[in-house]
Amino acid sequence: MKAFKALMITLMIAASVSVDAQTKNIEGIDFPTKLSINDQNTVLNGGGLREKFGFLDLYVGALYVPAKTSNADEVVMADENMGIRIVIASGLVTRDRFIEALEEGFENTTAGKSSPNDVEMFKKYLSDEFVKGDEILLTYHAGDAVYLYKNGEQRGTFKGLAFKQALFGIWLGGVPAQESLKEEMLGK
Numbered sequence: 001m002k003a004f005k006a007l008m009i010t011l012m013i014a015a016s017v018s019v020d021a022q023t024k025n026i027e028g029i030d031f032p033t034k035l036s037i038n039d040q041n042t043v044l045n046g047g048g049l050r051e052k053f054g055f056l057d058l059y060v061g062a063l064y065v066p067a068k069t070s071n072a073d074e075v076v077m078a079d080e081n082m083g084i085r086i087v088i089a090s091g092l093v094t095r096d097r098f099i100e101a102l103e104e105g106f107e108n109t110t111a112g113k114s115s116p117n118d119v120e121m122f123k124k125y126l127s128d129e130f131v132k133g134d135e136i137l138l139t140y141h142a143g144d145a146v147y148l149y150k151n152g153e154q155r156g157t158f159k160g161l162a163f164k165q166a167l168f169g170i171w172l173g174g175v176p177a178q179e180s181l182k183e184e185m186l187g188k
Helices: 002-021 072-077 095-108 116-125 161-172 179-185
Strands: 023-026 029-032 034-037 040-052 056-065 082-088 135-141 145-150 153-159
Touching: 023 040, 029 040, 034 082, 034 135, 040 082, 040 179, 056 161, 056 179, 072 161, 082 161, 095 116, 095 161, 116 145, 116 153, 135 161, 145 161, 153 161, 161 179
Parallel strands: none
Antiparallel strands: 023 029, 034 040, 040 056, 056 082, 082 135, 135 145, 145 153
């Protein structure tokens, strides 16, 4: 019986070590170090906290790419499988505030192309309220579209590379949502 207990404890420790090795904690949120996008493994490039006024935590965002890079332009312009995972870190982030920030981001993005219809589609796809802990996943499938998920449920798609460039430009473009988050997503 002692041997069985020792074996079980050893297995539990081994399992916890392998789980820890497969995630990275960013600002209190666990992010997998690998994410399958369009049947291709991507790697966690980096991530960080989006703040407002220097003290209000909004969300934690992370970038997944085929191979680690610190070149924002390459990420934004690339027609490769990649993604951005956002986890809401504050109950103050409402659906309306998130959409408002998205609209501002599309206005400021320095790459690609989006339309007012794209923002309307985001509003439609994200019609329910946000709560702390909600997860938004934006994955780009090379040559196809951006797929929008909320809490693991696919909500919609946005066709074309130009839209992906505009969307990823919100965080990684010349006028990012937050410069420090851009740097952290690029692993700097």
